[in-house]
Amino acid sequence: MSIVADAKRGIVTDEMKIVARQEGVTEDFVRRGIAEGHIVIPVSPYRTVRICGIGEGLRTKVNASIGTSTDIVDIQMEIEKARQAELAGADTLMELSTGGDFAEIRRQVIANTNLSVGSVPLYQAFIEAVDKYGAVVHMKEDDLFRITAEQAKLGTNFMAIHTGINWETVKRLRNQGRHAGLVSRGGAFMTAWMLHNEKENPLYTEFDYLVEIMKEHEVTLSMGNGMRAGAVHDATDRAAVQELLINAELADKAHAENVQVIVEGPGHVPIDEIAANVTLMKRVTNNKPFYMLGPIVTDIAPGYDDRVAAIGAAISSSCGADFICYVTPAEHLALPTPEEVYEGVISSRIAAHVGDMIKLKKTREADLEMGHARRDLDWERQFAVAMNPVRARQIRDERMPADTDGCTMCGDYCAIKIVNRYFKF
Numbered sequence: 001m002s003i004v005a006d007a008k009r010g011i012v013t014d015e016m017k018i019v020a021r022q023e024g025v026t027e028d029f030v031r032r033g034i035a036e037g038h039i040v041i042p043v044s045p046y047r048t049v050r051i052c053g054i055g056e057g058l059r060t061k062v063n064a065s066i067g068t069s070t071d072i073v074d075i076q077m078e079i080e081k082a083r084q085a086e087l088a089g090a091d092t093l094m095e096l097s098t099g100g101d102f103a104e105i106r107r108q109v110i111a112n113t114n115l116s117v118g119s120v121p122l123y124q125a126f127i128e129a130v131d132k133y134g135a136v137v138h139m140k141e142d143d144l145f146r147i148t149a150e151q152a153k154l155g156t157n158f159m160a161i162h163t164g165i166n167w168e169t170v171k172r173l174r175n176q177g178r179h180a181g182l183v184s185r186g187g188a189f190m191t192a193w194m195l196h197n198e199k200e201n202p203l204y205t206e207f208d209y210l211v212e213i214m215k216e217h218e219v220t221l222s223m224g225n226g227m228r229a230g231a232v233h234d235a236t237d238r239a240a241v242q243e244l245l246i247n248a249e250l251a252d253k254a255h256a257e258n259v260q261v262i263v264e265g266p267g268h269v270p271i272d273e274i275a276a277n278v279t280l281m282k283r284v285t286n287n288k289p290f291y292m293l294g295p296i297v298t299d300i301a302p303g304y305d306d307r308v309a310a311i312g313a314a315i316s317s318s319c320g321a322d323f324i325c326y327v328t329p330a331e332h333l334a335l336p337t338p339e340e341v342y343e344g345v346i347s348s349r350i351a352a353h354v355g356d357m358i359k360l361k362k363t364r365e366a367d368l369e370m371g372h373a374r375r376d377l378d379w380e381r382q383f384a385v386a387m388n389p390v391r392a393r394q395i396r397d398e399r400m401p402a403d404t405d406g407c408t409m410c411g412d413y414c415a416i417k418i419v420n421r422y423f424k425f
């Protein structure tokens with residue numbers, strides 16, 4: 001029995017009750033959202049996790065992706081990244097290692113976090129193919145499905161799977177041309193495999209089998225964004241829209257089989273196309289939870305891409321995106337450090353909150369509390385509401401004023417103190 005099947009039969013599970021409490025909505029709202037495919041709660045029969053609801057009417061959630069690369073393999077650093085992500089307030093974690101002993105790294109990361117963990121089985125399948133058969137294009141289809149099931153049994157809660165890349169998608173990618181190709185590793189691997197072998201994507205042709213695996217291990221299916229553009233000038237093109245249409249149809253099919261589904265969205269999008277992307281995605285997927293990757297809204301600020309993505313994430317969340325994949329300051333430059341993971345999560349959490357202030361008006365209460373605390377020059381209350389109280393306290397403590405009511409920004413000419421003397425707000 002899956003959580004979707006329970007929801008369709010009118011059963012309110014413990015997970016639904018927890019999400020209802022966390023979000024201040026009714027249990028039936030959550031149950032109906034899951035039954036209709038508008039909400040997911042990534043769970044796993046193999047692991048107990050911190051429950052997290054994603055979807056319509058719920059707070060925008062933030063994912064932090066970590067993992068090794070072929071150049072940097074350090075399990076302890078990956079565990080530390082998981083810890084920093086959790087400390088910074090990430091809602092979920094994706095373990096995306098492409099270097100070292102994948103299974104061991106994933107096992108250790110999973111053992112060291114309470115968060116729901118996501119993966120991309122395709123990475124492991126293709127990289128194992130390099131070791132076993134000499135090149136990614138020699139990957140065997142059976143290995144791909146075997147690895148998917150193995151990762152599920154490790155307690156993976158959700159998986160990004162590149163189902164929407166088929167010959168139609170590849171044809172459109174080839175015909176229209178792009179300025180900067182595509183930046184999805186899964187998309188690149190699968191496209192190369194299809195072209196080399198002149199075969200259709202097995203995740204598309206064997207989708208029913210994939211759904212069986214998802215169902216058996218109760219994994220939430222995240223329909224991968226393999227056609228992700230690597231430049232804002234390539235956003236919202238035919239290949240991306242084609243992939244979305246295929247994913248939307250398959251998402252309905254999976255949900256009809258009682259599998260929870262999320263649909264992933266693009267990664268580089270100029271501000272004026274974000275609302276259209278969210279509306280299109282929500283419309284064609286029958287309102288499935290939208291997992292927005294970033295989006296990066298300008299390509300010329302490497303070193304600050306956490307902030308660039310936060311601008312895009314705030315807008316996409318305000319327009320209806322439900323789930324944001326963070327971006328770190330190291331994006332496009334290097335594998336992030338644990339400190340950069342922390343920074344990336346904080347930037348995305350700020351963006352998610354800013355979006356929620358528009359999408360879910362009730363989330364403005366914290367801002368009102370901060371406004372009052374500032375008016376009262378009540379620093380402890382300000383720190384209590386602050387998204388990162390440690391940093392806020394640290395900055396103030398480093399530069400304390402002579403008169404501890406105000407701060408060293410205006411010193412004796414603290415506007416709040418002057419006005420409070422004459423007005424009672």
Ligand code: SF4
Nearest residue numbers: 406407409410414415
């Ligand atoms: S000194 Fe200036 S910045 Fe600091 S609390 Fe007063 S008005 Fe605000």
